[in-house]
Amino acid sequence: MLDLLVIHSVAKKSTPIRRMDSNCISSREGTPGSRQSNSVNMKKMQKMFKKAAEENIRSIKAYVTELKERVAKLQYQKQLLVCQVLELEANEAASDEADITDQSPLSWHLVFEDQRQQIIMLWHLCHVSLVHRTQFYMLFKGDPSDQIYMEVELRRLTWLDQHLAGLGNASPALLGDDPAGYVSSSIKALKQEREYLAKRVSSKLNAEEREMLYMKWDIP
Numbered sequence: 085m086l087d088l089l090v091i092h093s094v095a096k097k098s099t100p101i102r103r104m105d106s107n108c109i110s111s112r113e114g115t116p117g118s119r120q121s122n123s124v125n126m127k128k129m130q131k132m133f134k135k136a137a138e139e140n141i142r143s144i145k146a147y148v149t150e151l152k153e154r155v156a157k158l159q160y161q162k163q164l165l166v167c168q169v170l171e172l173e174a175n176e177a178a179s180d181e182a183d184i185t186d187q188s189p190l191s192w193h194l195v196f197e198d199q200r201q202q203i204i205m206l207w208h209l210c211h212v213s214l215v216h217r218t219q220f221y222m223l224f225k226g227d228p229s230d231q232i233y234m235e236v237e238l239r240r241l242t243w244l245d246q247h248l249a250g251l252g253n254a255s256p257a258l259l260g261d262d263p264a265g266y267v268s269s270s271i272k273a274l275k276q277e278r279e280y281l282a283k284r285v286s287s288k289l290n291a292e293e294r295e296m297l298y299m300k301w302d303i304p
Contacts (some may be wrong), residue, residue: 189228196226199234206241210248211270214277 200221207217220237224230248267285294297303 192228192231193226196230196234199238203234203237203241206238206245210241210244211267211274212241213274214281 203220204217206212224233285297289297
């Protein structure tokens with residue numbers, strides 16, 4: 085019994101000491117030294133974040149600058165290419181104009197008549213629409229400025245004639261079941277144009293007017 089009393093009294097005496105120790109610890113955390121340490125840590129973290137952000141900004145600016153330089157180089161190359169193409173076209177146009185100027189009216193007239201006869205023959209071989217034939221024939225009548233159009237039409241018809249000849253010699257496996265389908269459709273369309281034109285001439289012109297028209301255009 086005496087032992088229990090001694091232990092109890094010792095425990096009572098030691099309790100305030102523990103409370104005092106905990107109070108001391110909590111009071112230490114709130115000391116100016118502790119607050120200063122926390123402030124230093126926060127400043128270090130802020131500096132780290134600021135430094136990382138500045139590095140990111142610098143890298144982004146460097147990338148944007150490099151990208152702008154690339155775009156500027158591409159634009160310059162594009163403009164240079166366009167200028168070269170325009171210069172070539174201008175030189176070709178000047179050369180064509182010089183050729184036209186050098187030709188005498190008589191020589192150009194002979195060239196024009198020869199080209200027109202070739203074009204008319206190719207119109208027939210390629211089964212070209214009557215509407216196109218009429219418009220072209222009535223529009224270009226031998227003016228020196230017509231030379232480029234005559235050459236383009238002659239080249240187009242020459243290519244078309246060669247292309248149609250190639251279709252006739254090509255393998256049906258490459259062209260389908262009807263390798264001459266384009267030619268047959270062109271012939272059919274041309275026949276319909278002629279039938280329609282014949283009806284219009286008969287209905288709009290009398291016999292005398294038709295005869296005069298045939299004589300004007302050397303139609304037998």
